Amino acid sequence: MDDSTYARLQDQLQRLLGLDLTAYKQQQMRRRITTFVQREAGGDTSAFLMQLQKDAALLAATRDMLTINVTDFFRDESQWDLLARDILPALTVGRRGLRVWSAGCSRGQEPLSLAIALDRAGVLASSRILATDFDREVLAKAKLGGPYSREEMRGVPPADLATYFHETPAGMTATRRLLGPIRFAEVNLLRDQFERSFDLIVCRNVMIYFENHVKSDLVRRFREALAPEGLLFIGATEALLGSDLAGFQRVGGNFYRRVSEHRQNVA
Ligand SMILES: C[S@@+](CC[C@H](N)C(=O)[O-])C[C@H]1O[C@@H](n2cnc3c(N)ncnc32)[C@H](O)[C@@H]1O
Numbered sequence: 001m002d003d004s005t006y007a008r009l010q011d012q013l014q015r016l017l018g019l020d021l022t023a024y025k026q027q028q029m030r031r032r033i034t035t036f037v038q039r040e041a042g043g044d045t046s047a048f049l050m051q052l053q054k055d056a057a058l059l060a061a062t063r064d065m066l067t068i069n070v071t072d073f074f075r076d077e078s079q080w081d082l083l084a085r086d087i088l089p090a091l092t093v094g095r096r097g098l099r100v101w102s103a104g105c106s107r108g109q110e111p112l113s114l115a116i117a118l119d120r121a122g123v124l125a126s127s128r129i130l131a132t133d134f135d136r137e138v139l140a141k142a143k144l145g146g147p148y149s150r151e152e153m154r155g156v157p158p159a160d161l162a163t164y165f166h167e168t169p170a171g172m173t174a175t176r177r178l179l180g181p182i183r184f185a186e187v188n189l190l191r192d193q194f195e196r197s198f199d200l201i202v203c204r205n206v207m208i209y210f211e212n213h214v215k216s217d218l219v220r221r222f223r224e225a226l227a228p229e230g231l232l233f234i235g236a237t238e239a240l241l242g243s244d245l246a247g248f249q250r251v252g253g254n255f256y257r258r259v260s261e262h263r264q265n266v267a
Contacts, residue, residue, distance in 0.1 A: 001034050005045050009033060012049050017063050023190050023214045029066075036065050060137065067135045068209065071106035073155030074113045075204065076236050082253045087231065088121040091199055097126025098199040101225070103189060104206035105131040108142030108174075109152070114202060115178045116156075116164055124181055130195065132187035143184045145174030189218060194225040201226060204235040204254075219244045226258040 001009075010021050013033070021029060034043075040058065041048035052058055074080045091098060098118065102111040111131035118124040133139045147170040153161070165172040187194075189206065201222050207215045219240060222232055234240070234254050248256040 001030070001037070001043075001045070006030055006033070009037070009045055009049070012052070013062065013066070016052060016059065017066065019063075019066060020190055021066070023211060024066075024209050025211055028209065032065060036062065063135065063137075067138075069106045069135065069138050070205075071109045073109045073153065075110070075155065076254075077155070079233070079236070079253050079255075080113065080117065082255070083233070084117055084120060086252065087200075087233075087255055088117065088123075091231065092121055092123050095123070095199075097123050097128070099197060099227070100127060100129045100200045101195070101198045101202065102129060102131045103187070103201060103203040103222075105133050105139075105142055105184075106135075107138045107148075107152075108145065108184075109148070109155070110202060110204065111142070111182050111184075112145065112164075112174050112178055113155070115174075115182060116160060118181075119164075119178070124177075127181055129182045130198075131182050131184050134186060134188040136186060139184055139186060145179045147171030147173050190214065194221055196225050197227045198225055198230055199227055200231050200233060202233040204233065204238070206235070207238045208235055216244050219248075223247050223258055228258060228260075230258050232256045232258070 013019065014021050037043055037045055037048045040061075041051065052062065100114055100118070102114055105111050108131065111129050114129055115124055118127050118129075131142060133142070146165070147168050149171045153165070153172050156165070161172065164175055164178050166175060189203075203222065207218060210218065215238075219232075226232065231251070232248065232255070234256070236254060238254070240248055240250070240256055245256075247258060247261045249259045251257050
């Protein structure tokens with residue numbers, strides 16, 4: 001696909017879907033779109049765009065392809081072990097509950113994993129979890145707490161299934177106890193204002209798709225949204241390096257603590 005065809009396609013997709021595609025890594029995005037147009041319309045961009053105007057299912061599939069909603073319960077298990085073993089015990093000293101944000105929560109597995117982790121730490125009932133995504137469809141499933149297929153449930157330890165989920169004909173659905181402390185909302189991380197004073201912000205496997213300057217800006221805004229000493233939990237391939245580390249201190253694994261910039265310099 002030549003540059004001008006791609007620019008036209010990007011423009012139209014942006015208009016139809018309300019997505020700012022320029023924020024996402026150009027090469028990756030271009031590869032995905034090219035493969036998709038090849039599969040859906042034999043590589044004919046004009047035919048694809050025409051079809052997109054009148055075919056709601058194709059529009060939804062295109063949105064899905066662009067937003068990449070892949071997720072899992074307790075994704076990257078070692079990081080959740082670290083959360084349970086070191087991070088939560090330190091964070092909850094003298095506290096009855098935490099304020100947590102799952103940013104880019106997809107179909108809900110991440111905020112539900114957080115709810116289970118907080119329950120095991122004995123602070124779920126007094127905690128509040130904000131779970132956000134900009135994709136309305138995934139958010140609708142997340143709000144309902146499922147249903148999740150057997151395949152989707154594979155990250156949940158068998159011993160926890162009966163404690164935290166109901167079996168329904170369509171799959172497993174989260175219990176009220178798990179869903180109660182979670183508030184779901186539509187938030188576009190590139191555009192919308194953030195709430196503040198979070199003890200823990202979890203944003204994993206989202207920034208990896210953004211251009212570097214977009215990631216840097218987002219990290220700076222996450223820092224502002226954290227309470228002093230609050231923690232940012234990111235994806236395995238999203239390490240904070242160079243100037244992105246300003247005002248943070250890595251505490252282990254994929255966890256970074258907000259510190260005053262002065263303190264970081266002294267350390
Ligand atoms: C690969 S999933 C990651 C889900 C979960 N955090 C995890 O690690 O399993 C990326 C999610 O980020 C969301 N996303 C992408 N761009 C976004 C944006 N600008 N604002 C809010 N959510 C976004 C997508 O809709 C998708 O649900």
